[in-house]
Amino acid sequence: VLAKEDPSRIVFYEPVTWSLVVGGTGSGGTGFDRLPGGPANANRSALSYHYYCWIVSPGDGIYPLWKRLACDALLLTRNLENAKEATAATGGGRFLTEFGLCAPTGQANATGTIECNEVLQRTDEEQQSWTYWDSNFTRADGSWNWDVVRSFARAYPMATAGQPVSYSFNLTSGRFDFAYQPDPKVRAPTVVFLPMSVHYPSGVSVNVTGGYTSRLEGNQLLVQPPSGTRRGARAAADTVVTVTVTRK
Structure with a gap:
């Protein structure tokens, strides 16, 4: 029911x-x-x-x-x-x-x-x-x-445009690591929550692999595929995007 x-x-x-x-x-x-x-x-x-x-x-x-x-x-x-x-x-x-x-x-x-x-x-x-x-x-x-x-107040993936592989947050250093397999059929970006005022008051350094880009909007880090990537374009089965966030 x-x-x-x-x-x-x-x-x-x-x-x-x-x-x-x-x-x-x-x-x-x-x-x-x-x-x-x-x-x-x-x-x-x-x-x-x-x-x-x-x-x-x-x-x-x-x-x-x-x-x-x-x-x-x-x-x-x-x-x-x-x-x-x-x-x-x-x-x-x-x-x-x-x-x-x-x-x-x-x-x-x-x-x-x-x-x-x-x-x-x-x-x-x-x-x-x-x-x-x-x-x-x-x-x-x-x-x-x-x-x-x-x-x-921990960093974590709020929404993943694909399949999460792993993630971890180091409370002492503030380092966040996230890996996922992208799904090219998904238009929306991957969204990572970052507690900026608590763990990153001076900002963050972000490294994303695979040619993916990122931008910070408030407490949300948005990760998107390279420009020009067609929706539904095939990605290799073993493609993994990694996101690393550290304190400035």
């Missing part, structure tokens, strides 16, 4: 929070062995899942190695891999709709800083959208909590 009445919307379906620790699509896992709307709605369906490491809290101090191994090497890895496995079986996308129990503090070795940054880096590797809970981006007096803002 949802797909029929509003075909442009994405339908999110969500298992119990611990299901991705178990894994699989059966009753011990997500419980979904098919998409709620069926295979025909795969491009409008997304597995909604959560990640929390229950042995950490925002008030924790230094992050001990055993906790980090338990949370990041074991639990986070298992959640991400099981989400990928579940959607490989059913089709559709996946979205980390909730994570938290961490808050960046500005201290590099603090539990909240390491845990949040690890989740953000790993979701970049998995090309996953995410939603964060638990922290405040502003303080009681209304001023920005910059330790939190800097961690979550």
